[in-house]
Amino acid sequence: MPINHDHKTANALEIQGVGRRFGGFWAVKDVSLSVRPGERRAVLGPNGAGKTTLFNVLTGDLAASAGTIRMDGADVTQTPMHKRIKGGLRRTYQHAHLFDGLTVRETLFLAVSSVAGGWQRFMPLKPSDGAIGKAESLAQMSGLCSDLGREVANLSHGQRRQLEIGMALAENPKMLLLDEPAAGLSPSERPRLAELLLSLPKDITIVLIEHDMDIALRTSDSVSVLHNGRLLAEGSPENIMSNEAVHDVYMGGAHGH
């Protein structure tokens, strides 16, 4: 892959004219935005606006149909997903998408050793393995330390969301893409999630899709609003809250799609 390092525009994320088409339908169309290193960016928009599709294109889950994606100045538009992950990108999925047959410890172990190296080993795992220790501290961070030995299939919905985040935090991510991490959490679990997000190291760049306005606005410096696959508005949380177009989309014709 060609790495074109451009020092003037070394934004954590810089995308230009990005689009994704399903058949004749552009789920994401001509989106350009840039996110500074360490910035906390919320992505808002009604259901079907193209938020998840945008994430899929950013991570490489889906190929972009148009545009270019740069991370830390390097063009990663054609880079396969696992290499983008090695470069420090992590994501969570809106619909938790986990290894149901493994335990929490094994899942977090894989999240660590996939980036740090060592997943290829075929000798039985020792409890003293360094990556196991890291997995256990990830469990601690995501509030799962009493569930380390449980099979993922037996976790509650909230715990699955916590595990998603724990996996994404493995091995010092540079940029986190969180897709509705609060979805399906009970009102009592939400503040804890907000705390967790606020407690993350400040040098991690976070892009957060969130319907819970309280969490989204509390944890972010800036907001981008998507509508019908296009970027509708961008600005500080205060700006966005008072933006009329945004209000129209959320209050008025939000059910258009």
Place this chain on the structure above:
Amino acid sequence: MKSALFLLPFALVPFFANDFWLVQIFGRALILGIIALSLTFLAAYLGVVSFAQATMAGVAGYTVAYFGPNTVDVGREMPFFVVLPLAMIMATLSGAIIGLIARRSQGIYAIMITLAIGVAFFYFTRQNYNYFNGWTGFSGIRAPEIAGTSLREPLPFYLLIILVSALCLLFVNGFIKSPLGLTIQAVRDAPKRVLAIGIPTTPVIVSAYAFAGFIAGSGGILNVWYQERISSFSVGLGPIVDILVIAVIGGLKNPIGAFIGALAFVLLDTFAVDFIDRERFNTLIGLVLLAIIMGAPDGLHGLAKSWLSRFKKRPSENQV
């Protein structure tokens, strides 16, 4: 560790069984069990049903036949300590190649592609005389003599079979707890998520098939010593289906199922002739298979497990 204890009853067989029971029943069951184990491994941990396991075993068998003592004019004899590792390497390699071809296929497509590979290999062995001696294949294959002990003697041969069976079970159970083994199970559960934590899935799938080839190869070597011959029919549709039937009857969820299924299969295969015509055996095994699929989808192993848990009190739930 615990699961190898399951083979303990097999280890006691020499104390009361005659040579017929020792080799033709228990020995043969364990050999078929090892080959079926390679299928059960792929089914349980990669989530793929492979029809190419008799093929991988056959690759090891043909290697032993070609480079070992035989009574046909094909091949080149080499010492057994060269031939055995070579046979294992060839079987493992065949597994890796089949995995590379089938890597994107799941469910019915994996079945079709592995079946196609198996059938292609069958026709290839029939038509190739330089390496496979066509449809007649190899006969007069003899197990070697190691340190003064002939492996053609029933007891040493049986002890070798049970040792290899136990090792294969231990390998499988150790491997699935290794980082690579865990990754294989992760690919079974959510392949896209494996990419999303930074692991390319192709090497994972290929190594699962290669490991299955290694296991099938160990069974294939023992099988060619047991049969003392190998031909295209040893890798044809019959053995391919037998291995699948054994794995399904035993249960695809647990490695032990392969051995339970193999013992049931060999007992039926050997003694059903006493009650029904030879030609009706396929009907009988078909009915047994149907009954298992309808009544006990997790096979005899699953059936035994649920019976056992009914006898026990409530199983403790706080095992972590």
